[in-house]
Amino acid sequence: MLGETMATGTPTLYVLPGSHPCAAVEVALGLKGVDYRRVDLLPMSQMLIGPLRYGGSTVPGMRLDGERLVGSRAIMRRLDTLVPEPPLLPAPDEPTYAGVLEAERWGDDVFQAVPRRLIDVAFLRRPAAMLSYTGEAKLPLPVGLMRPALPLTARLMAIKNKARDEVAREDLAALPAQLDRVDGWIAEGLLGGEQPNAADLQIGSTIRLLMSIGDVAPLIAQRPAARLTRYFPAMVGEVPPGVLPAEWLPTPARA
């Protein structure tokens, strides 16, 4: 159902299978009861298609009548003006307003890239794992045709995201402190409420993707941060345990 402040048409959301900021926006659309058309893009094709369809080269992107929106935060802001209830941010005069905005910014600018790089490095080692993330996506190519292209796609994605072994090792070393920060925000009440805010969706979608990496999930599972995944449908896709070298992983005590 579309709200009254809505333009007339059904929005179109452009996504990549498995993309966590896309999952965040899809949950927000669902919370607000906005019907939308989803277009599943093939990895890397968004660089060609995105500029034409929604004016950007990353996903999520959205077309809303003539309006073009790029980026999960921009789409979240627009959804709040389109359909104000339930709001994705506290009211500006509430004490948590600035904190939620800052958590959302960090979730987008810093934390979002972590599972992207870790998964890219894992796909370089196990390209076939990429297919598990396609789930029910309506892709323009049958899976059988995609299979031979997986190793090259994995390489291109890793180059695009600057994902290399040493960067993945740094990401894993930094992860416990990042999870402490998320747990701290939950303890403060900025995150983890009954109704998710924009920061819950931004950070929760990243936690959910991180937990699809078999070697990383045990570092998170016992933490409050793991509960942020409850706003989302079950994750489709998995990198099996053992793909990332054991010596890269922080010891559970430090995680």
Ligand SMILES: N[C@@H](CCC(=O)N[C@@H](CS)C(=O)NCC(=O)O)C(=O)O
């Ligand atoms: N931080 C932005 C960018 C999102 C982003 O980088 N999305 C990835 C997929 S998770 C993407 O489009 N990757 C393809 C590329 O960078 O070419 C947002 O939240 O919208």
